[in-house]
Amino acid sequence: MLRSGEAYPGKLFVVEGIDGSGKSTQIDLLHKWLLSQGYSTFFSEWNSSPLVKRTTRRGKNKRLLTPLTFSLIHATDFADRTERNIVPPLKAGAAVLADRYAYTAFGRDVARGVDPDWVRDIYSFAYEPTVAFYFRVPLEVALDRILTGRPELKWYEAGMDLGLSEDPYESFELFQARILEQYDQMVDEFGLQVIDGTLPIAEQQAEMRSIVRPHLEDLLRRPDDVFTYREKGGE
């Protein structure tokens, strides 16, 4: 389904999971570890291409996006980051880290009613990650982490565009449940590496590192006095 990236000397590690699964914490810790080990890394976040951002922001603020244009604008963002930030460092031999990847689109867009085969076709240019970690947590656990303190949920984040409920919190729950269902189907389809997101943070991180470690041989190393680049942005 996705393109094989084996021809490239670099390695691609991605994290996936519903909001509140703890994936961002984990990839951040993995990133810091790789840096401390002296590897050259590149970090790419979902929805962060500067070129596409203005359109996406406008679409979200003014609620102009439909499921179809929501899907396409995120694919545009992903294409820009692939061409700019993912492929070149992979070719150069670096460790590329991505907080969310094509699977996020497969989960969210299909939860919004987009044709599952179509969205997979669109993303067929994406390179297959070396390891795609999926942080699996029960819905209640994720909701509890996110909704404690009643944060203000954004329109699209809560899936309000689907008209599932008038109440943003209820809508969010229903929407996340749909996405969770999609992720669970993708585990076998894409061979996602499942991590139990309810375990203590340090335990999860130890498991991640042991899975990543065998892939690090021959990766590009970073000169001691150079800091790494991390994209600004995200959602």
Next chain:
Amino acid sequence: MDPRMGPVAIPGMPVEDLPGKLIVLEGTDGVGRSTQMRLLRNWLESSGLAVYDTGLTRSRLAGNHIQRAKSGHTMGRRTQALYYATDFADRLEMELLPAMRSGYVVLTDRYVYSLRARATVRGMDPDWIERLYQFAPTPDIVLYLKISIDKLIPRVLASGGFDYWESGMDYLRAETLYDGFIQHQGAVLEQFERMADEYDFTEIDAEQPIREVFDDLQEEVEEIVSEMVEVQSMSDFVAPIIPEPRAVEEERRTVADSLRDLLSSFLEDS
């Protein structure tokens, strides 16, 4: 569902039998699409049909893109293809389909075929591009204004000369705009020819004079809209035909004037 809808469903979009029509005018740059669009619109409206006309050229996104390219933020070809697809989907959902639902005759200057040709000549996989646009409805008719490059060149010259984008200079390493134009438009024409068979385009000989091209177009369009209204007979319709040649000439004079100014400034310097 309306039988014209594509194989990939558009989520949340009501598309039960749409009473409107979707008429597409396709053809290369400079072939005279906008003139014919204007004539067709006037004629259909004078027959009592509500017409919604739209185009895909010079979109707001393409406009931004040019600015970004100038400021050094060039888009890769895949990003560009997806950006255009987003723009198209937006117009489809916000303009074309609602107009068709309201019973308009939607007349569009270019459609997915141009977008696909554009991406394909820039090296994108044609199958991927085809699948990308599978949500687009099939038009009631695609009127393809067909012209050879030889006949195209004098028209382009008469309407202001070669343009950077129309000459494919963003991806070609052509020596001059002229070389780029020949190469790019030749490649685009090849794509149109390929799609003309596959999608059953109605070919219109665009090498004829404007009035005759319009006559041919009317004949085809009449068949499409005849179930909606009895259109004005062609002989009754006195087309406000032929774009005012004066405007073109004035523009040409301006170019000549500025050239003269430029030359004289050089002469003064030396």
